[in-house]
Amino acid sequence: xxxxxxxxxxxxxxxxxxxxxxxxxxxxxxxxxxxxxxxxxxxxxxxxxxxxxxxxxxxxxxxxxxxxxxxxxxxxxxxxxxxxxxxxxxxxxxxxxxxxxxxxxxxxxxxxxxxxxxxxxxxx
Amino acid sequence: xxxxxxxxxxxxxxxxxxxxxxxxxxxxxxxxxxxxxxxxxxxxxxxxxxxxxxxxxxxxxxxxxxxxxxxxxxxxxxxxxxxxxxxxxxxxxxxxxxxxxxxxxxxxxxxxxxxxxxxxxxxx
DNA sequence: CATCACGGTATCCTTTTCGACACTAGGGGT
DNA sequence: ACCCCTAGTGTCGAAAAGGATACCGTGATG
Numbered sequence: 086x087x088x089x090x091x092x093x094x095x096x097x098x099x100x101x102x103x104x105x106x107x108x109x110x111x112x113x114x115x116x117x118x119x120x121x122x123x124x125x126x127x128x129x130x131x132x133x134x135x136x137x138x139x140x141x142x143x144x145x146x147x148x149x150x151x152x153x154x155x156x157x158x159x160x161x162x163x164x165x166x167x168x169x170x171x172x173x174x175x176x177x178x179x180x181x182x183x184x185x186x187x188x189x190x191x192x193x194x195x196x197x198x199x200x201x202x203x204x205x206x207x208x209x
Numbered sequence: 210x211x212x213x214x215x216x217x218x219x220x221x222x223x224x225x226x227x228x229x230x231x232x233x234x235x236x237x238x239x240x241x242x243x244x245x246x247x248x249x250x251x252x253x254x255x256x257x258x259x260x261x262x263x264x265x266x267x268x269x270x271x272x273x274x275x276x277x278x279x280x281x282x283x284x285x286x287x288x289x290x291x292x293x294x295x296x297x298x299x300x301x302x303x304x305x306x307x308x309x310x311x312x313x314x315x316x317x318x319x320x321x322x323x324x325x326x327x328x329x330x331x332x333x
Numbered sequence: 334c335a336t337c338a339c340g341g342t343a344t345c346c347t348t349t350t351c352g353a354c355a356c357t358a359g360g361g362g363t
Numbered sequence: 364a365c366c367c368c369t370a371g372t373g374t375c376g377a378a379a380a381g382g383a384t385a386c387c388g389t390g391a392t393g
Binding site: 334336339342344345348350351352353354355360361362363 | 364366367368370371372373374375378380382383384385386387388390391392
């Protein structure tokens with residue numbers, strides 16, 4: 086479901102840039118990763134499905150599921166299902182996911198510094 | 210033409226992350242910025258339209274134009290047109306664009322370290 | 334006269350993405 | 364008997380993104 090981008094590695098050497106973008110592209114993945122990195126409570130930083138929903142009220146269930154599943158397929162997030170009723174599912178970063186921290190922080194820092202005040206700069 | 214993403218800032222505080230992603234999202238913008246940051250020759254790091262085309266052979270003219278125009282609209286790239294024949298147009302980063310350097314470098318570094326060797330990791 | 338270089342536009346069409354909305358299971362509470 | 368809770372899934376349809384292809388002006392060159 087992720088943007089297909091270029092499957093043949095046709096850019097070089099900027100390709101690594103695109104390879105990384107491909108993983109965190111997808112309209113909500115950036116925020117999901119940010120919440121897992123910086124917001125998760127508890128010792129191991131796990132978040133449940135509805136915890137995400139509370140943090141991101143405008144994401145539909147279907148989209149949230151999709152984005153989480155893609156992050157899981159990319160090996161960035163691990164999904165733990167507890168066989169309980171009502172169901173309980175916890176999401177936490179994998180080591181690979183945690184390694185994205187400098188990237189997410191760079192994105193956050195830039196956004197805070199250059200984009201957040203208002204976006205009237207480009208109000209067409 | 211860029212992905213619409215969320216226009217109401219409905220995520221917080223991960224919003225800054227998305228705000229930044231929104232600017233460099235767009236299938237080729239990452240590579241374009243990378244080339245402008247790291248590859249541009251000359252003292253002021255300008256690249257001409259066909260210089261991009263040579264570096265990214267698989268991008269169509271239309272897409273390249275679109276991506277460059279969006280980067281220009283976002284204030285990341287400046288476009289200089291010389292009234293000559295044959296036409297000459299140079300693209301260079303604005304100060305705002307140059308400020309993205311740590312972000313691009315983080316993306317590149319992660320890609321080199323975690324994604325480039327092969328992507329058979331997730332070959333489904 | 335024809336062709337090339339350059340930096341694009343214009344059209345058309347397909348693929349991808351995303352949002353709305355309805356629906357599910359199964360135990361516990363009232 | 365009925366509703367609530369969690370963590371989803373299914374289907375539909377609109378909108379956006381992106382690819383293919385053809386076309387443009389103009390001055391220099393062959």
